[in-house]
Amino acid sequence: GQQVMQIPQYQHVQEGEDFTTYCNSSTTLSNIQWYKQRPGGHPVFLIQLVKSGEVKKQKRLTFQFGEAKKNSSLHITATQTTDVGTYFCAYSGNTPLVFGKGTRLSVIA
Amino acid sequence: DTAVSQTPKYLVTQMGNDKSIKCEQNLGHDTMYWYKQDSKKFLKIMFSYNNKELIINETVPNRFSPKSPDKAHLNLHINSLELGDSAVYFCASRIQGGTEAFFGQGTRLTVV
Numbered sequence: 759g760q761q762v763m764q765i766p767q768y769q770h771v772q773e774g775e776d777f778t779t780y781c782n783s784s785t786t787l788s789n790i791q792w793y794k795q796r797p798g799g800h801p802v803f804l805i806q807l808v809k810s811g812e813v814k815k816q817k818r819l820t821f822q823f824g825e826a827k828k829n830s831s832l833h834i835t836a837t838q839t840t841d842v843g844t845y846f847c848a849y850s851g852n853t854p855l856v857f858g859k860g861t862r863l864s865v866i867a
Numbered sequence: 868d869t870a871v872s873q874t875p876k877y878l879v880t881q882m883g884n885d886k887s888i889k890c891e892q893n894l895g896h897d898t899m900y901w902y903k904q905d906s907k908k909f910l911k912i913m914f915s916y917n918n919k920e921l922i923i924n925e926t927v928p929n930r931f932s933p934k935s936p937d938k939a940h941l942n943l944h945i946n947s948l949e950l951g952d953s954a955v956y957f958c959a960s961r962i963q964g965g966t967e968a969f970f971g972q973g974t975r976l977t978v979v
Contacts, residue, residue, distance in 0.1 A: 800957060800970040801957070803966075803967035806966050806967065850966075854898075854900050854912045854915040854922075856912060857909075
């Protein structure tokens with residue numbers, strides 16, 4: 759089945775540094791979703807991207823969908839301790855949501 | 868009101884036992900899922916139910932069986948529990964073809 763590969767698996771940053779996680783697919787995706795899971799919590803939906811080359815922003819978070827709709831990225835500017843958690847991309851089509859393996863972000867104050 | 872609720876939150880049990888985890892959603896969604904999250908935080912789809920019909924059953928052992936008494940509930944039964952079943956199990960729901968999925972709080976299953 760279709761898979762989305764996510765890198766890096768772990769990222770440790772100093773507070774105030776930027777952070778980026780990448781999601782890649784070998785085939786074209788109809789859309790890509792991003793979720794955040796805080797430690798001990800459950801995944802929470804952040805955003806969905808549908809259009810080729812789409813860029814969306816939520817405060818310090820910037821989401822991009824590649825022109826070929828095969829990759830996506832989430833960029834956090836000036837990380838804060840509240841950004842700690844695991845960020846997942848997920849593919850949603852006519853199949854259930856299939857998640858990437860996630861990027862676990864640690865922020866050192 | 869909690870949108871997707873799971874019970875219990877924690878479950879500790881011995882190998883060989885049979886247990887159930889319950890899930891209820893009050894969002895009126897027509898699709899519900901069960902995911903397994905292992906110690907490495909990988910989220911693996913186990914089952915997907917749409918309008919009470921099993922759509923996709925991933926390659927999980929047949930010791931696991933989903934049961935949906937109605938559209939708002941999707942319970943997970945596990946027979947003959949094994950050590951490797953220890954994980955966090957998440958229930959989720961959404962509108963088929965819709966956007967976001969809503970997750971329950973998770974059930975941390977520990978098999979000893």
